[in-house]
Amino acid sequence: MDGRYPLKGSRAVVIGASAGGLQALSAILPHLPEDYDPVLVCIHLPPHKNSVVAELFADKCRMSVVEADDKAPIEAGTIYFAPPDYHLLVEQDHSLSLSNEAPVYFSRPSIDVLFETAAEAYGEDLTGIVLSGANEDGAAGLRAVIDAGGRGLIQMPKGAYARLMPESAIAACPEARVLPLEQIAAELTGDAS
Amino acid sequence: MHNKIEDIEVRLLLEAIHLKYHYDFRGYAMASIKRRLIQARDRFGCRTISMLQDLVLHDESILMELMGYLTVQVSELFRDPAYFKAIRETVVPHLKTYPSLKVWIAGCSTGEEVYSFAILFREEGLEDRTIFYATDINQDSLRKAEAGVYGLDRMRLFTENHRLSGGKSSLSDYYTAAYGAATFDKSLRKRIVFSDHSLVTDAVFAETQLVSCRNVLIYFNKDLQNRAIGLFRDSLSNRGFLGLGAKETLRFSSHVDGFAEFARDERLYQKREEA
Structure with a gap:
């Protein structure tokens, strides 16, 4: 809290997904190189389930994959999943916080909460991606990412398992790039090289 | 820039609550408490967090209600x-x-x-x-x-x-x-x-x-x-x-x-x- 934020020289990617999200993530995360920028993922899953999603992706990805622990410093080469039943937030010093506060759009974790706090911490050094889903979570969050100078990518609704989430994000963020799923990974890695 | 003004307001509000009521939230994780104070601002019909500070400094009953935003009460029997x-x-x-x-x-x-x-x-x-x-x-x-x-x-x-x-x-x-x-x-x-x-x-x-x-x-x-x-x-x-x-x-x-x-x-x- 010393006013030096956003910290310069580090970038991050935030991804929000809901219905159809596991499949969509499978088309992106395994393609990222092991030293890629940190990726923070919020996917809606039923609460009171022990999450196996991090383990599921750990086997497929070159980056390390973990379920986020409170106060973990955000590090390159790592994919952080929001734990089920907690909001995942980004602090100004680029560490992670968790919270049990009320669900947003009936969702905990909430994509908007992750995106809005990440936007404040990373500013223009952030890429926000909204994938398949059947609710409106993520639209306000992606708006915040773009307003802070970051880049917005949205999965093309045509071909998405559930279109409402990408369509809501497009309505809120007309300047975001809308890409077919298979081009999102290329867009990310092309940018990284 | 708007966000930075809110950060200043949040810190001033927490300082005010500490000085007046001796509840110390100044070391709380910022991202979450800021979200909850913005919700409280809207709940109390305030345009800014500074206005909320004015309310709470002059009316102790506001603090009691604000405590419900400053602390998070979520629990279950035998949770986890x-x-x-x-x-x-x-x-x-x-x-x-x-x-x-x-x-x-x-x-x-x-x-x-x-x-x-x-x-x-x-x-x-x-x-x-x-x-x-x-x-x-x-x-x-x-x-x-x-x-x-x-x-x-x-x-x-x-x-x-x-x-x-x-x-x-x-x-x-x-x-x-x-x-x-x-x-x-x-x-x-x-x-x-x-x-x-x-x-x-x-x-x-x-x-x-x-x-x-x-x-x-x-x-x-x-x-x-x-x-x-x-x-x-x-x-x-x-x-x-x-x-x-x-x-x-x-x-x-x-x-x-x-x-x-x-x-x-x-x-x-x-x-x-x-x-």
């Missing part, structure tokens, strides 16, 4: 059943070697966790030798904790959690249901001391053998977490146990060397012996 199962199976055998026990439930909120412990200790034959300290800063929560009344609609979840925790009795033995509410048996409270205590500003008050503090530290920044964990460390007897929330860890704490991992997945730690 694997945690209670691990305590039952691996910590209780150690506790049974003590003639008397003190257990501190820090940040007890509306009491679900302390009733879980009281029931577990009764089932394991430890209740009569134990004093439970249930502490929180939110007076309203403490009153609810002491009343031990929960919505009947929550009992299905609580019953399932209790069963998964290895419960040796029926949860319905411990409450009476009437008018949509479940009232927990007052005999469960005879070993519980409810008390106003702040992990931010107060000191250690007893030597304990087990501290359970779950989903409280997530609302603190690192410095404040270190202070709170320092209190637990000072309070615990040698080889005493500390239990944290499912996604909380000592890994990023300055006290990491003061504890050994006891049950890694359940976030149970054991205090190392001091020289």
Whole structure:
């Protein structure tokens, strides 16, 4: 809290997904190189389930994959999943916080909460991606990412398992790039090289 | 730039609350408390957080309502059943070697966790030798904790959690249901001391053998977490146990060397012996 934020020289990617999200993530995360920028993922899953999603992706990805622990410093080469039943937030010093506060759009974790706090911490050094889903979570969050100078990518609704989430994000963020799923990974890695 | 002004306003508001009412939220994790204060701003019909500061400084009743935003009350009986199962199976055998026990439930909120412990200790034959300290800063929560009344609609979840925790009795033995509410048996409270205590500003008050503090530290920044964990460390007897929330860890704490991992997945730690 010393006013030096956003910290310069580090970038991050935030991804929000809901219905159809596991499949969509499978088309992106395994393609990222092991030293890629940190990726923070919020996917809606039923609460009171022990999450196996991090383990599921750990086997497929070159980056390390973990379920986020409170106060973990955000590090390159790592994919952080929001734990089920907690909001995942980004602090100004680029560490992670968790919270049990009320669900947003009936969702905990909430994509908007992750995106809005990440936007404040990373500013223009952030890429926000909204994938398949059947609710409106993520639209306000992606708006915040773009307003802070970051880049917005949205999965093309045509071909998405559930279109409402990408369509809501497009309505809120007309300047975001809308890409077919298979081009999102290329867009990310092309940018990284 | 708008966001930076809000950061300034949040810090000024927390400073004002501290100066006027001596509640110290200045070391709370910023991202979350800022979100909750923006919700409070809208709830109180204020255009800015500065206006909310004006309200709360001049009207104590606002503070009482604001406490519901500054602190987060979410709990269940036997929340994360694997945690209670691990305590039952691996910590209780150690506790049974003590003639008397003190257990501190820090940040007890509306009491679900302390009733879980009281029931577990009764089932394991430890209740009569134990004093439970249930502490929180939110007076309203403490009153609810002491009343031990929960919505009947929550009992299905609580019953399932209790069963998964290895419960040796029926949860319905411990409450009476009437008018949509479940009232927990007052005999469960005879070993519980409810008390106003702040992990931010107060000191250690007893030597304990087990501290359970779950989903409280997530609302603190690192410095404040270190202070709170320092209190637990000072309070615990040698080889005493500390239990944290499912996604909380000592890994990023300055006290990491003061504890050994006891049950890694359940976030149970054991205090190392001091020289």
